[in-house]
Amino acid sequence: MRPLSLPPVNSWNEWDPLREVVVGSAENSCFEPTEPGNKPTIRNSPGTPFPTGRKSKEAIDLANEELAGLVAVLESQGVTVRRPEPRNYASPIRTPDFEVKNQYCAVCPRDVLITIGNEILEATMSRRARYFEYQAYRSLVYQYWNADTRVAWTTAPKPSMADEMYREDFWAWPLEKRHAMMHSFEFCIHQNEVIFDAADISRFGTDILVQESMTTNRAGVRWLKRHLEPRGLRVHPVHFPLDLYPSHIDCTFVPLRPGLILTNPDRPLRDGEEKMFLANEWEFVEAPQPVLGNDEMPPYCQSSRWLSMNILSISPTKVICEEQETPLQRLLEKHGFEVLPIPFRNVFEYGGSLHCATWDVRREGNREDYFPHVAYQPLT
Ligand code: DAV
Numbered sequence: 592m593r594p595l596s597l598p599p600v601n602s603w604n605e606w607d608p609l610r611e612v613v614v615g616s617a618e619n620s621c622f623e624p625t626e627p628g629n630k631p632t633i634r635n636s637p638g639t640p641f642p643t644g645r646k647s648k649e650a651i652d653l654a655n656e657e658l659a660g661l662v663a664v665l666e667s668q669g670v671t672v673r674r675p676e677p678r679n680y681a682s683p684i685r686t687p688d689f690e691v692k693n694q695y696c697a698v699c700p701r702d703v704l705i706t707i708g709n710e711i712l713e714a715t716m717s718r719r720a721r722y723f724e725y726q727a728y729r730s731l732v733y734q735y736w737n738a739d740t741r742v743a744w745t746t747a748p749k750p751s752m753a754d755e756m757y758r759e760d761f762w763a764w765p766l767e768k769r770h771a772m773m774h775s776f777e778f779c780i781h782q783n784e785v786i787f788d789a790a791d792i793s794r795f796g797t798d799i800l801v802q803e804s805m806t807t808n809r810a811g812v813r814w815l816k817r818h819l820e821p822r823g824l825r826v827h828p829v830h831f832p833l834d835l836y837p838s839h840i841d842c843t844f845v846p847l848r849p850g851l852i853l854t855n856p857d858r859p860l861r862d863g864e865e866k867m868f869l870a871n872e873w874e875f876v877e878a879p880q881p882v883l884g885n886d887e888m889p890p891y892c893q894s895s896r897w898l899s900m901n902i903l904s905i906s907p908t909k910v911i912c913e914e915q916e917t918p919l920q921r922l923l924e925k926h927g928f929e930v931l932p933i934p935f936r937n938v939f940e941y942g943g944s945l946h947c948a949t950w951d952v953r954r955e956g957n958r959e960d961y962f963p964h965v966a967y968q969p970l971t
Pocket of ligand 1: 790838839841842893894895896897898942943944947
């Protein structure tokens with residue numbers, strides 16, 4: 592008997608064989624505006640104001656070329672690729688609670704949407720310029736939702752993004768204060784509204800990790816627990832105290848296949864949080880130092896050099912990696928992976944690398960319990 596076909600939306604983890612994915616687009620991108628939740632700066636140019644408005648045609652073309660290269664590799668591997676709808680990001684937006692000069696782009700669907708099993712979940716988002724970013728993906732979401740009654744679609748509550756939601760003085764904290772506050776996990780957002788970006792979540796079948804960060808707060812983690820626990824999932828908050836500006840887990844803690852996680856040597860897990868992995872015989876492998884130093888990253892890129900770790904799994908044995916990150920490529924090969932290298936550095940200033948620029952909609956496989964030995968305290 593043939594097995595029942597998978598729903599068009601089906602993805603339980605970060606590594607099962609990839610069948611369909613959305614790849615972002617740099618069309619009409621703008622510079623991210625300065626706002627209470629984000630203070631972009633030009634690398635190595637202290638004091639020079641960050642540009643505003645549209646990015647140059649040249650910069651957009653370079654990014655789009657590399658995104659097209661990613662699409663070509665994915666299609667050559669038999670993966671169906673979908674793209675966001677082009678939209679205008681250059682006009683100001685205004686809600687009852689805030690105004691912002693322009694929006695950003697639709698290069699990083701990973702931050703906005705996540706597939707959890709057969710459900711599409713739209714994140715609250717945490718920054719004003721990205722409040723309406725879901726719009727670029729709405730027609731795709733409708734297509735998936737209309738295609739099969741097994742597909743669920745949830746949008747998380749939108750936070751106000753009013754001034755009171757942010758802790759503006761965070762940006763001025765001196766280093767000593769940041770170190771003193773390292774274990775409090777208080778960043779530029781307060782705790783009184785539900786806030787999360789989808790990229791702070793990492794999926795391991797029945798278990799879901801959520802990083803507390805500049806883009807996800809404890810109310811966001813609570814909302815995810817209340818939403819996902821009744822579906823039989825376990826939601827684990829995780830913390831990386833040495834990362835003083837954390838946002839998005841996918842340059843920090845990257846599962847490669849059952850039992851194996853790529854870790855960031857600069858950002859160890861909070862003491863004790865390694866227990867669930869060790870008790871279930873998961874192995875940590877440290878990522879090698881990235882090829883570029885922080886000062887060598889593209890000038891408008893706001894992410895760290897650890898974008899090196901932001902790889903996309905096509906299957907438990909095959910990954911796409913940035914072309915110049917050869918030390919990481921060798922390490923992955925040593926662990927039995929086939930590595931497909933592609934150039935991607937021109938995408939970095941649009942918010943991330945290969946994992947960030949994608950949203951996996953369908954992977955093979957079902958929900959598995961990779962952590963049978965876990966002491967879990969459900970919320971209710
Ligand atoms: O290490 O700067 C960047 C993630 C981008 N979405 C980092 C995390």
